[in-house]
Amino acid sequence: MICPECGKRPATVHVTKIVNNQRTEMHLCQQCAQEKGELDFMIEPKFSIQDLLTGMLGYEGGWEPTRVGPEPNRCKLCGLSYREFARTGRLGCGECYRQFGNRLEPLLRRIHGSTYHSGKVPKRAGGTARLKREIEKLRAELQQHVDREEFEQAARLRDRIRKLEVQLNG
Numbered sequence: 001m002i003c004p005e006c007g008k009r010p011a012t013v014h015v016t017k018i019v020n021n022q023r024t025e026m027h028l029c030q031q032c033a034q035e036k037g038e039l040d041f042m043i044e045p046k047f048s049i050q051d052l053l054t055g056m057l058g059y060e061g062g063w064e065p066t067r068v069g070p071e072p073n074r075c076k077l078c079g080l081s082y083r084e085f086a087r088t089g090r091l092g093c094g095e096c097y098r099q100f101g102n103r104l105e106p107l108l109r110r111i112h113g114s115t116y117h118s119g120k121v122p123k124r125a126g127g128t129a130r131l132k133r134e135i136e137k138l139r140a141e142l143q144q145h146v147d148r149e150e151f152e153q154a155a156r157l158r159d160r161i162r163k164l165e166v167q168l169n170g
Contacts, residue, residue: 001027003027003028003029003032004027004028005028005029005032005036006029006031006032008029009029009030009031009032010029011027011028011029012029012030013026013027013028013029013030013033013038014026014027015027015028015033015038026038075092075093075095075096075099075100076095076099077092077093077094077095077096078092078093078095078096079092080092080093080096082100082103085100128168131164131167131168132168134164135161135164135165135168138157138160138161138164139161141157142154142157142158142161145157
């Protein structure tokens with residue numbers, strides 16, 4: 001589509017305005033859109049995950065994040081230091097999760113409310129994953145009943161866990 005204003009350049013800016021419940025659409029080239037002031041309202045996002053993480057870690061450019069325990073030197077695999085992670089908001093590799101785990105856990109808990117995934121499971125993997133999650137939940141509940149010496153409830157849970165494990169191993 002060619003810009004209807006200049007008739008020369010391709011219309012790459014699509015503007016939809018709704019004023020008094022009247023909808024109008026314009027398809028303009030970049031230059032004509034700028035001349036008409038149609039790009040003035042466009043705001044580039046100034047937010048990133050890096051900003052979120054570095055803010056939660058307490059790092060604002062020039063000052064150090066709050067230290068929690070002794071500083072591990074660097075990740076054994078990629079060489080990233082915790083200080084670099086705090087500055088960039090990015091981990092270097094999977095080993096970083098193990099290396100900096102004691103510091104990441106409170107951060108993940110603050111961001112997500114938990115340190116394990118509890119969201120949706122893809123349908124094709126859902127049956128097995130759901131059963132495993134149910135078994136884990138029941139085992140934790142079983143341990144609580146055993147700790148409180150509620151052995152009848154614990155026995156019922158044990159039997160239910162066994163049935164689910166048989167179902168899982170099919």
